[in-house]
Amino acid sequence: xxxxxxxxxxxxTQVGRRRxxxxxxxxxxxxxxxxxxxxxxxxxxxGKSTTLSMIAGALAPDSGRITLDGTDFVEHPELARxxxxxxxxxAPVWPELTVLEHLHAHGRLRGLAGAGLREACARVxxxxxxxxxxxxLAGALSQGxxxxxxxxxxxxxxxxxxxLDEPASALDPVQVAGLRSLIRAQAAAxxxxxxxxxxxxxxxxxxxxVAIMHGGVLRHDGPVGSDGQAGLERLFFDIAVRxxxxxxxxxxxx
Amino acid sequence: MNTLAVMRLELRRLFVRPLAWxxxxxxxxxxxxxxxxxxxxxxxxxxxxxxxxxxxGFTDMVAVPLLSSLLTGGLVPFGLTExxxxxxxxxxxSTLAGERGGGTLRLLLATGTPAWAMVLGKYLAIxxxxxxxxxxxxxxxxxxxxxxxxxxxxxxxxxxxxALLLATLAAIGVACSAYASHPAVAATASLLLVLGxxxxxxxxxxxxxxxxxxxxLALGTHLETMLRGGHRAEARxxxxxxxxxxxxxxxxxxxxxxxxxxxxTRHNLVSDWTTGGRASLSVxxxxxxxxxxxxxxxxxxxxxxxxxxxxxxxxIARYTAVKPDLRLRFVDPTLDPAAMRELGxxxxxxxxVHYRDREQHLDELSERSLSxxxxxxxxxxxxxxxxxxxxGERQADGKANADLGMFIGQxxxxxxxxxPLNFSQVSAVPEGTDLVVLASPTAPLAPGAVQALLxxxxxxxxxxxxxxxxNDDLGLAPLAAALSVQVLPGVLVxxxxxxxxxxxxxxxxxxxxxxxxxxAGLRLxxxxxxxxxxxxxxxxxxxxxxxxxxxxxxxxxxxxxxNTGSSTIRYDASLGELKGPLDFGFALSRLSPSPGKSxxxxxxxxxxxxxxxxxxxxxxxRALGERMFDWLLGDDExxxxxxxxxxxxxxxxxxxxxxxxxxxxxxALPALLLLAGGLIAWRRRRR
Numbered sequence: 001x002x003x004x005x006x007x008x009x010x011x012x013t014q015v016g017r018r019r020x021x022x023x024x025x026x027x028x029x030x031x032x033x034x035x036x037x038x039x040x041x042x043x044x045x046x047g048k049s050t051t052l053s054m055i056a057g058a059l060a061p062d063s064g065r066i067t068l069d070g071t072d073f074v075e076h077p078e079l080a081r082x083x084x085x086x087x088x089x090x091a092p093v094w095p096e097l098t099v100l101e102h103l104h105a106h107g108r109l110r111g112l113a114g115a116g117l118r119e120a121c122a123r124v125x126x127x128x129x130x131x132x133x134x135x136x137l138a139g140a141l142s143q144g145x146x147x148x149x150x151x152x153x154x155x156x157x158x159x160x161x162x163x164l165d166e167p168a169s170a171l172d173p174v175q176v177a178g179l180r181s182l183i184r185a186q187a188a189a190x191x192x193x194x195x196x197x198x199x200x201x202x203x204x205x206x207x208x209x210v211a212i213m214h215g216g217v218l219r220h221d222g223p224v225g226s227d228g229q230a231g232l233e234r235l236f237f238d239i240a241v242r243x244x245x246x247x248x249x250x251x252x253x254x
Numbered sequence: 255m256n257t258l259a260v261m262r263l264e265l266r267r268l269f270v271r272p273l274a275w276x277x278x279x280x281x282x283x284x285x286x287x288x289x290x291x292x293x294x295x296x297x298x299x300x301x302x303x304x305x306x307x308x309x310x311g312f313t314d315m316v317a318v319p320l321l322s323s324l325l326t327g328g329l330v331p332f333g334l335t336e337x338x339x340x341x342x343x344x345x346x347x348s349t350l351a352g353e354r355g356g357g358t359l360r361l362l363l364a365t366g367t368p369a370w371a372m373v374l375g376k377y378l379a380i381x382x383x384x385x386x387x388x389x390x391x392x393x394x395x396x397x398x399x400x401x402x403x404x405x406x407x408x409x410x411x412x413x414x415x416x417a418l419l420l421a422t423l424a425a426i427g428v429a430c431s432a433y434a435s436h437p438a439v440a441a442t443a444s445l446l447l448v449l450g451x452x453x454x455x456x457x458x459x460x461x462x463x464x465x466x467x468x469x470x471l472a473l474g475t476h477l478e479t480m481l482r483g484g485h486r487a488e489a490r491x492x493x494x495x496x497x498x499x500x501x502x503x504x505x506x507x508x509x510x511x512x513x514x515x516x517x518x519t520r521h522n523l524v525s526d527w528t529t530g531g532r533a534s535l536s537v538x539x540x541x542x543x544x545x546x547x548x549x550x551x552x553x554x555x556x557x558x559x560x561x562x563x564x565x566x567x568x569x570i571a572r573y574t575a576v577k578p579d580l581r582l583r584f585v586d587p588t589l590d591p592a593a594m595r596e597l598g599x600x601x602x603x604x605x606x607v608h609y610r611d612r613e614q615h616l617d618e619l620s621e622r623s624l625s626x627x628x629x630x631x632x633x634x635x636x637x638x639x640x641x642x643x644x645x646g647e648r649q650a651d652g653k654a655n656a657d658l659g660m661f662i663g664q665x666x667x668x669x670x671x672x673x674p675l676n677f678s679q680v681s682a683v684p685e686g687t688d689l690v691v692l693a694s695p696t697a698p699l700a701p702g703a704v705q706a707l708l709x710x711x712x713x714x715x716x717x718x719x720x721x722x723x724x725n726d727d728l729g730l731a732p733l734a735a736a737l738s739v740q741v742l743p744g745v746l747v748x749x750x751x752x753x754x755x756x757x758x759x760x761x762x763x764x765x766x767x768x769x770x771x772x773x774a775g776l777r778l779x780x781x782x783x784x785x786x787x788x789x790x791x792x793x794x795x796x797x798x799x800x801x802x803x804x805x806x807x808x809x810x811x812x813x814x815x816x817n818t819g820s821s822t823i824r825y826d827a828s829l830g831e832l833k834g835p836l837d838f839g840f841a842l843s844r845l846s847p848s849p850g851k852s853x854x855x856x857x858x859x860x861x862x863x864x865x866x867x868x869x870x871x872x873x874x875x876r877a878l879g880e881r882m883f884d885w886l887l888g889d890d891e892x893x894x895x896x897x898x899x900x901x902x903x904x905x906x907x908x909x910x911x912x913x914x915x916x917x918x919x920x921x922a923l924p925a926l927l928l929l930a931g932g933l934i935a936w937r938r939r940r941r
């Protein structure tokens with residue numbers, strides 16, 4: 001069965017949210033299906049992080065509707081516990097806790113316990129190559145290691161929706177490659193992934209679809225075009241500079 | 255479930271950070287120091303306490319003051335409660351404000367944890383830390399449980415009270431952290447809020463008002479305002495609620511504390527856990543209060559400085575709880591000293607109790623004294639005091655310097671009526687006379703008058719005899735013999751009065767009194783100008799107790815002393831002068847010869863000036879006079895108060911144990927905590 005044939009795991013309908021007295025997100029419609037990797041692009045202040053926070057359940061929308069697996073996410077924010085994994089921007093940590101303590105804390109908050117928790121911790125430590133750092137204080141980690149720790153926490157409970165906010169921002173090229181493999185593997189396993197990034201190459205490398213926001217509004221939502229990164233760059237700069245896609249660029253991207 | 259996960263997370267963060275260990279170590283060192291000082295103070299006075307059947311014990315003097323100095327005062331200003339006012343904001347400041355600043359609050363919210371569960375989990379973690387802290391502090395008094403009979407009930411009640419207070423402080427701290435943008439702001443806000451509430455309480459107590467209403471109203475108003483915010487469509491209301499629920503829970507925690515405080519002011523659900531019910535009014539006092547069918551007004555002449563007003567208010571509150579129309583009012587005695595002298599108020603904290611048209615003065619704050627005063631007021635009726643006249647005595651209604659008009663005038667407001675008793679007009683003391691006063695006669699009494707007095711004594715009558723130096727030729731030898739007392743020649747002189755600025759050595763001051771109903775609890779210095787020393791004659795008829803005694807540097811001076819110029823005096827044993835300490839006041843009692851009375855009482859004082867208009871206002875003269883008359887009239891023990899002393903007045907503790915305790919609680923335990931904190935931090939950073 002094609003991804004397009006499955007019902008959306010995540011559906012945003014006319015979602016809006018004000019932050020700091022201004023409209024950060026307005027009238028956002030977006031659907032993400034299982035196994036799909038959606039790249040979310042936009043310049044700083046475009047509303048990406050606000051959108052991801054709402055999708056992750058950390059922020060409630062002012063208006064509109066978000067459904068997760070067919071259930072109203074605003075009415076049932078507890079769905080985030082099992083269904084959503086989130087790596088926020090800059091991967092915040094508790095500096096006084098070790099890597100393993102972080103995983104244990106996140107696991108318990110996600111409902112894991114006992115042997116299940118230990119197995120999940122071992123699995124993500126292996127996946128993110130954090131075994132050697134498991135007793136290191138989070139406050140002593142490099143930014144890249146913190147990103148991997150954040151990703152491990154997001155993957156710990158096997159979420160159906162993975163929300164990643166600039167996950168590769170501090171990773172070295174080898175780790176970036178590893179991250180891309182990981183994302184594709186998650187998608188292959190049926191996990192829906194939303195990836196926010198400023199690196200267009202990353203979108204073309206791992207995403208099935210691209211959504212571009214500007215001024216809090218979704219300006220483009222479509223599959224990654226056949227002309228790859230060059231087409232995407234034209235589309236992105238059209239939107240970033242002019243506020244809307246040029247007809248040709250849009251067509252090229254689509 | 256998530257509440258527990260958040261609680262575990264918060265506890266883990268607390269115990270891996272040095273802050274919690276350092277706070278625990280430093281505060282326990284301070285409390286250990288306080289404990290050792292309090293213990294030393296207790297051990298210093300425990301011999302005296304053991305002799306006081308109703309005295310305080312180890313729990314009262316060490317365990318409870320260790321927990322708080324707010325109520326009890328003490329040697330060192332900070333008990334656990336006072337430390338908590340500073341410690342709790344430091345502990346709670348990061349609970350939510352720190353998470354918000356570090357970005358981890360979003361992570362927690364994204365785990366599907368409701369905001370209320372997050373706040374509750376963090377609050378519980380702080381409460382657990384504080385419970386452990388309290389347990390460590392309680393180890394100090396509990397370590398001595400084997401050496402005494404602790405008042406377990408009182409200790410449990412005090413611990414519970416402190417635990418609830420800590421929980422309230424934690425609620426305020428977490429609430430401030432929920433609203434603040436930065437941990438430092440949260441800590442400051444929490445500290446100011448707690449201090450503000452403390453000031454409100456202190457102010458209310460100082461004014462004599464028990465007030466939990468202010469806190470309750472303020473919190474309730476805030477909550478109501480937030481709930482009123484939802485007048486839009488339901489969906490928007492639900493969204494608003496979800497954003498607020500964590501903050502509302504934080505507010506609710508504070509609200510609960512305020513509500514408990516408010517309810518405690520509205521309902522008298524009192525349970526006394528102390529051994530012997532020492533914290534509540536006795537059955538006898540309740541019976542006295544039941545006799546008073548009208549309002550009682552108590553005016554406390556306590557200065558606003560210090561804790562005196564709080565102490566008075568807390569003491570009277572026990573009476574108000576039983577009799578709501580018993581009202582307390584404070585008057586600052588320093589504002590109008592002349593009026594205070596007029597009222598006879600000579601001690602800070604003196605009480606005047608008004609009931610109907612009568613009043614009672616109290617210089618001592620105890621259930622025994624106040625309940626007896628209330629009983630005297632409730633009893634009503636007049637007490638008749640016959641003042642012997644016609645022989646140059648001091649006049650009961652006279653306004654001359656040597657007369658007793660001012661003192662007797664105050665006594666009359668207490669239900670006493672002074673009547674003249676002239677034995678040239680009556681041959682015997684009239685029936686119904688409660689007390690006869692022979693106040694410093696200057697002329698010899700007629701034999702008939704002396705005989706009338708002797709008959710009165712033989713009939714069981716109570717007598718006060720104020721005598722003076724040089725009054726040994728007034729024909730009163732038979733009276734002295736009947737009382738088993740001898741008035742010694744000469745005038746008492748005491749050089750120690752010069753230390754108080756008294757230039758005349760005949761001015762005798764007394765600052766220490768024996769344990770007698772007349773002088774029990776009297777701590778005021780009394781002044782006696784020109785007193786005659788007295789001696790007790792061996793006689794089994796009376797039980798004679800010396801209640802006034804001169805200093806060791808005093809003697810009976812036989813040489814005349816000029817009132818205007820200077821005189822040279824010295825002790826001369828060859829003249830027969832007697833060296834002090836010498837008695838000049840006796841309280842006598844015996845089984846009454848009269849079948850209608852149980853005890854007969856008499857008193858002989860070698861000076862009458864101390865109650866005169868000139869000297870009444872000096873020190874405790876008026877208070878001593880009132881006590882003397884109360885005792886002679888049998889008004890001192892109208893209410894037979896049960897003795898309800900602490901069970902732990904005696905503590906068996908060897909010097910070795912004391913040293914060990916001091917080492918453990920002052921050094922070892924705090925050092926262990928600091929070391930543990932340091933070690934944990936060091937080990938974790940090395941990984």
